[in-house]
Amino acid sequence: MMMDVPIANQSHTFCQWAGQNGWSTVPPPELLCNPLLSVQDLSLGSPSDQSCPSHMNALSSYHNMGLANNAEQSGLHFIPNAHVSTMAPHASQDRTLPPGSLPLLNTGTQPCKPQQMSPFPPLTPHQATSPTSQPLYTDQGSRNGPLLPHQNHLHTNPQCTPYTANMETAHHARYIHSPASPVFPIQQHNQWTPSPHSRGTMNEIVPSVAPQDRSIIPQSPNSESRYGLDPEILPSAVEVIAEDRAEWEGKVFVSEPFSHLPPLATTSCMVEDQGNASPSVIRATSYCVPCEGQTALLCRLPLGALVTPLAKQITGQKPLPLCRESDCMLGCSSCGASMCPGMSWQDCGQRFYCPFCGKLSEVPWQHYQPTKGVEGARVDKDKRPELSMGSYEILGSERGEAAALLLAIDVSASALRGGHLEFVTQQLHMLLTSMNREDGIALSSVRVGLMTYDSRIHLYDLSPTLSRPHMLVITDTEDLQLPVREGLLVSFKDCVHSVESVLQLIPQFSAECDDSSGVPMELPVKAGLAILQALGCPGKLLIFHTASFIETELSNSSSGFFGSNKPKTIFQPSEPDVSLAKECVRQGCGVHLFVLSNQDVGGAWPGHIPYLTGGALHTYSHLQGELDRERFSTDLNRTVEMDTAYKAELRIFVSKDLRVSGCYGLFNPGPSPSQVTMATLDQWTTLGVELAHTRALDETRGVAIQTVLSYSSQTGDRRTRVHTLTLRCSRHLQDSFRHCQAQTLLTLYCKKMYCAVLERPLQELREELQMEITEALSLYRKHCSSTSVSTGQLVLPQHLRALPVYINSLRKSEVLLPGLRTSVHQRLQQRCQVLGLDTCGTVTHFYPLVLSIPLANNNSNPPDAERTLRCSAVSLEPTALCLVHAPLALLLWVGNQVPANVLAEAFNTSCFLSLPSGETKLPVLENRLSVSIRSLINTLNSQVPWARELWVVKQGDACEEALQRHLVEDKSPNGGASYADFLYHLHVNSVRLLQ
Secondary structure, eight states: OOOOOOOSSOOOOOOTTHHHHOOOSSOOHHHHHOTTGGGTTOOOOOOOSSOOSSHHHHHHTGGGOOOOOOSSOOOOEEEETSOOOOOOOOOOTTOOOOTTOOOOOOTTSOOOOOOOOOSSOOOOHHHHHOTTOOOOOOEEOOTTSOOOOOOOOOOSSOOOOOOOEEOOOTTTSSOOOOSSOOOOOOOOOOOOOOOSOOOOOOOOBOOOOSOOOTTSSOOOGGGSOTTOOOGGGSOOHHHHHHHHHHHHTTSEEEEOTTOOOOOOTTSOOEEEESSSOOTTTEEESBSEEESSHHHHHHHOSOOEEEEOTTOOOOTTSOOOOEEETTTSOOOOTTTOOOOOTTOEEEGGGTEEEOTTTOOEEEOOGGGOOOEETTTTEETTGGGOHHHHOSEEEEEEEEEOOOOEEEEEEEOSHHHHHHSOHHHHHHHHHHHHHHOBOTTSOBGGGSEEEEEEESSSEEEEEOOTTSSSOEEEEEOOOSSOOOSOOTTSSEEGGGSHHHHHHHHHHGGGOOOOSOOTTOOOTHHHHHHHHHHHHHHTOOEEEEEEEOSOOOOSSOOOOSTTGGGSSOTHHHHSOOHHHHHHHHHHHHHTEEEEEEEOSOOOOTTOOTTHHHHHTTOEEEEOSTTOSHHHHHHHHHHHHHHHHSOOEEEEEEEEEEOTTEEEEEEESSSOOOSOTTEEEEEEEOTTOOEEEEEEESSOOOTTTOEEEEEEEEEEOTTSEEEEEEEEEEEEEESOHHHHHHTBOHHHHHHHHHHHHHHHTTTSOHHHHHHHHHHHHHHHHHHHHHHSOOSOOOTTEEEEOGGGTTHHHHHHHHHTSTTTSOOTTSOHHHHHHHHHHHHTOOHHHHHHHHSOEEEEEOOOOOTTSOTTOOEEEOSSGGGOOTTOEEEEEETTEEEEEEOTTOOHHHHHHHHSOSOSTTSOOEEOOOOOOOSHHHHHHHHHHHHHHTTSSSOOOEEEEETTSGGGHHHHTTOTTSOOTTSOOOHHHHHHHHHHHHHHTTO
């Protein structure tokens, strides 16, 4: 078994930021002599000279398979909705394997003979010598059209031949390629002899493995494929996204019960609710659920959904319908599920059947209406959102306390020496006096509280009856007792002058306590929680912290730690943090921590409590630079402005023959995975829900999933938001594969694995992830294909073409495969940030958007004419400007051959050498290029929940290392395999499981 280990002896010449995230472009000597380091993190199975008698035997030998090493190039055929084939290079008899290479087959095994195989008919002498023979790839629309015969012929002249592939009908695939399909050059290379028994009807894309011209830009060895595969011809996530956008962008997706696959999460599309919730709210992993539990297990793909209860609606879309509780029909009296279109009516509308518990409920006389038609729909169906809409909201009759905004400012000696308190207090004053909420309610009507702290707590009585605010000092921080309650939270319009006077005095404080030992972050949290508990209201607690943090318990260092079996000592919060977070959840207190200085906090990572309460952690470098201050201002405004649900309780209902087996996200798990309680919840928060069968499903009724979110609004209104999704069922395994989407599976896998790091070893999680995908592809090949296909052909379901590159990126992410240059705290924060992202954000994180900015000086070009590139070094041309967009980073790559006039228009300098690299702010210039770049950056920044730094990365500069970890198709700086190598081994192991 090959273990995941970071590459040793890497160059450490890098800039400050790149040193934490990238790798050197100078290849270490080991890479030049050991060709197998590029696949050192791949687990391979063991060979056997006999076919496994059962599927379980095949799985048991999975991690012990060996493969012959080959220095030759191999061809790989890609077949959506079909099957894959193994390919391995020649093992020359006169060549020895270098150290660290994959193990040879066991001596007792009869290895495949290294002969050349082709799925094409034998070449005629004329075809073999004709210089005009051009290989083509085309599509046939007939399912029963002529198939390529299975061939084991040995071709000594690897000339290209015309090649025609078959394609499934619309029943097999969601769409058919247009006749104007791309034409790819093909060269045949050595492959293993195919299995004589394979079946499948397919779309076939045969990538070329001809050597590419690498003379354009100097290439890192991480861009090369160990097995001669051309990465540019492998299944492309960029093409999948582009095809979906071409199909759906500008159109309307009608979401109705038993609807087909929706647009991808990366496609902006209007949704019309006709009885099913929008995919932006609930997105199922498969829109055709297996009827049998055994079929679901055989599929090997997780069954579940992604839930974003407060997802923001697209501009121009109809607002969510609002019903008053007194006018809205009640749901099931047995299980508590809310009314939805999935309820079926009986006895002329006097009773209804609940799909979630299977019981009948009586309709109250005041809500009774008769039914009509064959389907038995109520006559008032179109007038009631709860009967006709997949999503609606109920306004409760009771009203609670409005949410408060509580500010806690560190005034310890470290904070006073930093010199940034004046800026922070100015920003707070500007925010509180000028900011209005999106719903039109002025922030001046919100109750505001203010406190400062060092090793003590300073509370402020802001009562409008006082001539000036009073400071109350609490020295006993172990047992916090509030001296007063009145005046601690006051409507801002009544205390504007008091708050302003305190904010002006804070920078003038003198240090009274020595903070050399640090200040516990729990201190302001406990004080703020005590205030909210005393006044009985939820709220947001914003903490602005500068002093060092006190470590509450010892923690392991990162050196060698992530290879151990005890990750929970780092990833898991301490018991005091968990207890304090649970108290905040009960009160509805969301903690947002702003750390205003770079500091080594050791094991006392301060983000556990903020993220467990629905808040966040923001870090800055002393707020000395203009860019840091802009980022702080943006984060502060977004935190206060964000539409937030307080005291949120989420209940998940599923059809009676299913159960919720797991729920993944940023929250404290409760006794049941179907019930989640959170202090605060915003529009970005997304949870992953995994389902399991309890018994066979009824194919005629389908599957219903409902989420019911009960929460308090900013003004204290108690609301309930209901989302229902109805899916079809099938007894055929093929239907489950054809109704899956790679982006949804990636997001659920990510949430599941990132939650599992609290308990399980990282190596075990990586192996499990690889094994699940391998088994899924193997079983798809075995059970879902109908015609023979050679073992040299890669078979992927049509809508899962991008799944291998996504899964490889997840496996080698810094959370599951940490590198030597990333601190423990960066990994912890990245885990929490990614866990809270929605599907679109998660996909962009694991496969960043690389945009080539058009440089032609042509005013006719639209500002959005950027071309999306693959995440690989070969995509970056030296004459190009490329913007790399990921939720956690924004990079502008500048090629060393960009024309001088382009540099002048974009950066106000015509010399490449004088162009500064690193964190920067683009100059505001009045020309087409400058305006389009800045407009694009603003658009991309609006799609993430936090402010980001813009980094300019020059080609050949040391900071270019920071770019490399975002090029996920290349080899990872942490030792993770390239996309081409991972796909090769994924294919090899999937075919091995069938032997």
